[in-house]
Amino acid sequence: MKTFLKSLVAVLLVALPVAARAGTVTVKGSDTMVILGQRWAEEFMKKAPATKVQVTGGGSGTGLAALQNGTTDIAMSSREMKDAESKKLRARYNTTGEEIAVAKDGVTFYVNAGNPVTALTLEQLRGIYLGDITNWKEVGGPDAAIVVYSRENSSGTYVFVKDNVLDGEDYTSSAQTLPGTAAVVNAVAKEKHGIGYGGAAYAKGIKELNVKKGNEEIAPSADNIKTGKYPLSRNLYFYLRNKPASEVKAFIDFALSPEGQAVVTKVGYFPVK
Numbered sequence: 655m656k657t658f659l660k661s662l663v664a665v666l667l668v669a670l671p672v673a674a675r676a677g678t679v680t681v682k683g684s685d686t687m688v689i690l691g692q693r694w695a696e697e698f699m700k701k702a703p704a705t706k707v708q709v710t711g712g713g714s715g716t717g718l719a720a721l722q723n724g725t726t727d728i729a730m731s732s733r734e735m736k737d738a739e740s741k742k743l744r745a746r747y748n749t750t751g752e753e754i755a756v757a758k759d760g761v762t763f764y765v766n767a768g769n770p771v772t773a774l775t776l777e778q779l780r781g782i783y784l785g786d787i788t789n790w791k792e793v794g795g796p797d798a799a800i801v802v803y804s805r806e807n808s809s810g811t812y813v814f815v816k817d818n819v820l821d822g823e824d825y826t827s828s829a830q831t832l833p834g835t836a837a838v839v840n841a842v843a844k845e846k847h848g849i850g851y852g853g854a855a856y857a858k859g860i861k862e863l864n865v866k867k868g869n870e871e872i873a874p875s876a877d878n879i880k881t882g883k884y885p886l887s888r889n890l891y892f893y894l895r896n897k898p899a900s901e902v903k904a905f906i907d908f909a910l911s912p913e914g915q916a917v918v919t920k921v922g923y924f925p926v927k
Contacts, residue, residue, distance in 0.1 A: 681709045681904050683717020683730035683861040684810050685834045687890050690757060690921045693732055697917060698908045705901045711834070714810030721893055722746060725844040727902050729893040732810035732853070733817075734757065747895050754898075755889040756909050758924040760879035761814055762886070764839060764860040766846040771795040773864035773871040776885065779819050782849060783827030789921045790847060803838050812833065814888060815851055815871065854879065855922025880924050892894035 681691050697709035699789060717729035722742045737809050763779060771794055774782075782800055783785035791797045799811035801910045804825055805812040816822060832838050835852030841858045842848040854862075864871040865885050878884035900905050908914045917923035 677705050677706045677901065679705060679728065679901050680726045680730045681707060681730060681892075681905075682712060682720045682726040684714045684732040684890070685711040686714075686809075686811055686855075687730040687757075689855070690842055690890070693917050693921055694905070694914060696910050697913070698905050701908070702901075702904060705904070707905055713806060713808035714813070718893060719799070721751070721876075721895060722899035724895075725818075727894070728906070731891045731893055733813045734891070743895060749896055752894040752897055753907060754892045754894070754910075755926050756822065756892050756906075757890040757891050757915075757918045758879055758882045758887065758926055759855070760874040760887045760924075761811060761818075761851055763849060763851045763865075764853050765863060765865040766842055766844045767851050767859070767861050768846050769795060771860060771863070772861070773866040775866045777926045778820060779865075781819070783820055783825055783829065784823055784859065794849065796847075798847045801828040801845050801848040802826060803841050803848055804831050805835070805838065805852075806831055806833060806911040811852060814886075818886060853923070876924055889926065890899060895909060 681695070688709060689700065691709040695709050698707055714729075714731040714733055717726065718731060718735060718739050720726040721729040722739065735751060735753065743749055743751045763774070766913065769790070771790065774793055778787065778793050780791075782802060783796045783804070787793060788800055790800055802902070807813075830841070832841060837859055838850035838852050839858065842850045862874055864873045867885065872878055872884050874886070876886050892906060892909070894902070909927060915927050918925045
């Protein structure tokens with residue numbers, strides 16, 4: 655009997671992280687989305703006080719790893735799931751997961767408010783972040799060394815910029831890595847020769863750069879991001895192991911409802927519906 659009980663306890667301990675506790679929804683991942691997730695949780699819990707929604711950040715990679723490990727119900731991600739991550743889900747849960755686009759964003763490059771540069775081409779941004787362009791005078795700015803700020807490699811925004819601006823190449827070794835978009839914004843606001851990047855909702859206290867294509871300078875505006883004209887537009891996602899059910903489904907339904915999508919706008923991102 656003792657052997658049987660020990661085995662039963664072991665099975666329960668293994669199964670516990672995967673099973674959502676009744677009345678609780680856990681949401682983890684993208685720092686870009688963490689404020690949005692918290693606002694959704696606050697508004698949802700006003701309507702469903704019996705349900706507790708716990709939202710934490712850590713980066714898209716961290717959230718997707720938690721989904722694979724069974725320690726979160728929902729992973730927030732500012733990038734698409736990688737093939738390797740999908741294969742891990744299939745190996746452990748026999749599913750490739752569920753992807754739900756919940757908001758739109760445009761990755762924005764920030765400079766100090768005193769920097770005269772207003773727009774850069776994707777090629778110029780690539781040159782700066784690869785370390786080929788190191789002085790602002792090379793792109794129409796003052797004669798001063800460029801101070802490059804980046805995100806940690808667990809960040810979905812880090813991966814998005816690497817894939818869509820750097821064509822998969824590695825960031826310059828001189829880039830200073832910061833733990834969150836808010837930290838990047840704070841650093842650029844204080845460093846007059848700095849440049850950083852992040853989601854549109856965080857672009858406060860600094861200048862957003864337009865992206866130059868030919869003779870046109872495209873701003874990361876609501877219309878340009880919603881239509882995809884802005885070249886660094888992207889979706890923000892929820893990922894789940896399986897189709898949503900019970901409290902998890904109710905929370906996602908709220909996020910995608912007109913009221914939930916209004917929260918997206920209030921936070922500074924753009925609705926998908």
